[in-house]
Amino acid sequence: MLEIPAQIWQRTKTSYIWRSLFRHGYPDSRKNQSLAVFTNVFLHLHPVKVRRHALAIPYTWCMGGLSFFLFLVLTLTGTLLMFYYRPTTEWAYSDIKDLETVVIFGQLLRNMHRWAAHGMVITVFLHMIRVFYTGSYKPPREFNWVIGTLLFFFTILLSYTGYLLPWDQLSFWAVTVGYEIARATPFIGDEFSFVLFGGFQLGPNALLRFYVLHVVALPLAVGFLIAIHFWRIRKDGGITGPL
Amino acid sequence: MRQDSVVRVDKRVEDTAMVWPHLLVIEFIAAMLWSIGLFVISAAFNAPLQDHQTPDCTPNPSKAPWYLLNLQELLLHMDKGLAGVVVPTLWLVFMATIPYIDRSREGVGIWFTSKNGLRITIFAAAYATLLCFSLILLDAFLKAHGYIEFASEYFPGGKQLLPNYVIPIVIMIGLSVLLVIIVQRIWDANTREWMIAIFTGFISVYLVLTVVGTSMRGPGMDLFTPWSVPATSQCYAPHG
Numbered sequence: 001m002l003e004i005p006a007q008i009w010q011r012t013k014t015s016y017i018w019r020s021l022f023r024h025g026y027p028d029s030r031k032n033q034s035l036a037v038f039t040n041v042f043l044h045l046h047p048v049k050v051r052r053h054a055l056a057i058p059y060t061w062c063m064g065g066l067s068f069f070l071f072l073v074l075t076l077t078g079t080l081l082m083f084y085y086r087p088t089t090e091w092a093y094s095d096i097k098d099l100e101t102v103v104i105f106g107q108l109l110r111n112m113h114r115w116a117a118h119g120m121v122i123t124v125f126l127h128m129i130r131v132f133y134t135g136s137y138k139p140p141r142e143f144n145w146v147i148g149t150l151l152f153f154f155t156i157l158l159s160y161t162g163y164l165l166p167w168d169q170l171s172f173w174a175v176t177v178g179y180e181i182a183r184a185t186p187f188i189g190d191e192f193s194f195v196l197f198g199g200f201q202l203g204p205n206a207l208l209r210f211y212v213l214h215v216v217a218l219p220l221a222v223g224f225l226i227a228i229h230f231w232r233i234r235k236d237g238g239i240t241g242p243l
Numbered sequence: 244m245r246q247d248s249v250v251r252v253d254k255r256v257e258d259t260a261m262v263w264p265h266l267l268v269i270e271f272i273a274a275m276l277w278s279i280g281l282f283v284i285s286a287a288f289n290a291p292l293q294d295h296q297t298p299d300c301t302p303n304p305s306k307a308p309w310y311l312l313n314l315q316e317l318l319l320h321m322d323k324g325l326a327g328v329v330v331p332t333l334w335l336v337f338m339a340t341i342p343y344i345d346r347s348r349e350g351v352g353i354w355f356t357s358k359n360g361l362r363i364t365i366f367a368a369a370y371a372t373l374l375c376f377s378l379i380l381l382d383a384f385l386k387a388h389g390y391i392e393f394a395s396e397y398f399p400g401g402k403q404l405l406p407n408y409v410i411p412i413v414i415m416i417g418l419s420v421l422l423v424i425i426v427q428r429i430w431d432a433n434t435r436e437w438m439i440a441i442f443t444g445f446i447s448v449y450l451v452l453t454v455v456g457t458s459m460r461g462p463g464m465d466l467f468t469p470w471s472v473p474a475t476s477q478c479y480a481p482h483g
Contacts, residue, residue, distance in 0.1 A: 033263040043267070049259040050266055053352070062273045069274050073281065093295045100292065111285035119281070121310045132341075132442055133364070135350045135435065142342035149339045156310060163308050169477065172296035173305035177315055181327030189324065201298075241352040 045230050053241035059134070060239060063127035067155075068226065070120040077113040078215065085165070087211035089204045092167035117159050124155045136240040144232040147225055154222050161214040167207060175210075176202055293477075300478040303462045312456030313449050319464055320382055321411035322403075330415070334445065345438045359430050360439050366429075367440040370422060371447035378414070379455055383466040419444065 012018055013025075024035030034048040053059065084103055085095045099106035128148060131137060137145035164175040179202060182193040190200075198205025233239070260266070307315045317326035350356030355364055394402040419441060426432040426440045458469040462476060 027263050030261065033261045036263045043262075046262045046266065048262055050262055052258050052260050055260060055265055055269060057269070059352075059354075062269070065270060066273060066277060069277060073278075096292060100289075107289060108282075108285050111288065111290050112281055114290035115284050115288070116281055118309075129446065133355055133439070134352055135356055136352070137342040137345075138348050138351045139342075139346065142346075145342050146339045149335060153335060159310065160308060166292055167296050169293040169296050169300070169302060170291055172298075173302055174307050177305055177307040178311065181314065181318070181323060184323035185328045186324045 045234065047234065047238060050238055051241050054239040059241075061126060061130050063123050063130055067120055067123040067127055070116050070123060071222065071226070073116045074113060074120065075219065077109055077116065078219075080109055081113055082215060087165065087208050089167065089207060092165060092207060096166045096168075113162075117162060120155055121159055124152050128152055134240060138240075140236050141232070141240070144229060144236065147229050147232070151222065151225050151229065154218055154225065158214065158218045158222065161210040161218065164202075164207060164210045165214065172202060175206075179206075302478070303476045304460060304464050306456070306460070309453065309457050312460075313452035316379075316452040316456035316460070320379075322407040325408065325411065341438060341442070345434045347433070347435055349433075349435055355439065356435055359432070360436055363426050363430055363432060363436050363440050364443045366426065367422060367443035368447045370425075371444035372451055374418060375448045375451040376455075379451075379466070 023039050024032045027033040027036040037043045037046055037048050081099070084099050084106065086092065096110070099110050101107075103109075131145065131148065137148075160175075160178060164171045179193060179197055182196055183189045185192045194200065196209065198209045306312060314327050314331060317330065320326070350360065355361040391402050391406070394406050398405045422440050422444055423432075423437045426437055430436060432440065455466075459467055459472065461467045461472040467473070
């Protein structure tokens with residue numbers, strides 16, 4: 001019975017096309033397990049082997065990985081939301097309403113984006129706490145900690161810029177609080193808030209600026225910093241552990 | 244040139260595991276569980292959406308998103324620029340410089356570094372939580388008893404200089420320095436250990452401010468117990 005599927009599988013695995021995609025056999029031997037990791041663009045961020053200590057969930061809480069996971073979820077759901085949303089004062093609110101009432105799975109999409117965003121603020125914060133209390137900022141990881149604090153800051157900014165976009169009472173007045181704070185910046189308050197919000201009150205310019213920051217500028221900056229962050233983790237010997 | 248990371252990385256063969264399958268399985272399961280969890284939460288709870296914004300109708304209180312309510316809470320106790328811009332900026336800069344101040348390699352990869360570290364963490368958390376909460380209560384008490392009027396009349400510089408600048412700055416720096424001195428006296432703290440104290444103190448204050456700002460501030464940003472906060476009035480007419 002199973003001979004035919006087995007034959008097809010065998011044929012497929014030895015075919016020219018398959019071997020152009022995967023340059024190793026099924027990863028059940030050490031050699032193929034190693035090849036599976038370092039010949040795969042998505043997995044090659046990992047080393048082939050890690051210290052057993054690094055697998056301990058009570059040690060890492062998985063929080064760094066989960067922050068990255070939520071970042072990917074947010075990128076995906078955010079891109080889908082962009083198909084339905086126009087960042088103008090005429091359309092922003094009604095587009096969100098349409099998402100909730102007209103677009104199939106639109107409400108679920110928006111909910112996922114919203115809760116994942118809250119989740120990412122929490123996971124990044126917990127990741128930072130874990131890294132601090134385990135002394136993982138110590139040499140040679142000093143600069144990676146600096147990048148981490150920047151990523152924490154950018155996570156808050158990403159969340160905050162997204163908060164304005166529904167253009168409802170909640171978002172408008174919440175961001176007004178931030179606007180008042182920006183205006184209170186010593187010495188350059190007016191100039192700073194004018195550049196950030198595009199005027200002396202929250203209007204169409206602020207909405208457009210926050211949108212561009214939210215979907216282009218900040219995600220690019222975060223993606224760039226994440227790349228450096230991960231690369232340095234590898235170069236510094238992976239996740240910390242007792243010496 | 245020193246080849247730091249090459250010299251420092253100590254990977255013994257015997258305590259290593261293959262990434263495929265051991266690490267990837269954990270990552271896969273974590274991603275699956277969180278995906279399912281996110282689906283369930285998103286199916287159960289809708290993201291909030293209120294009426295279309297209107298500048299004529301100010302909700303009372305207007306609150307920032309919860310992760311910024313710590314700053315909004317801080318605004319109530321000192322100058323806006325100080326609370327909203329200067330303090331967080333200085334804190335971020337200080338955080339970034341932690342590894343350049345605490346340069347020892349003691350305790351890498353060990354939670355709290357040592358038993359002392361754990362004791363200091365607990366002490367600093369209690370110290371900061373109690374003090375921060377007491378100061379918020381004291382502020383509310385004083386303001387309810389004519390503090391601002393008193394300051395305007397008798398303090399040099401009126402209600403601005405001392406209440407909005409000098410007193411908060413002295414309290415923030417003074418209590419931090421006091422914390423470091425205490426842990427140095429009691430536990431003979433080294434750099435890593437007093438850094439734990441300061442960091443824990445900050446995290447505790449951050450959490451207290453977030454909790455108070457989120458669940459204890461009602462209309463007019465007045466202080467309430469969490470179970471008696473009145474509902475936000477959606478359209479507050481300042482002159483009506």
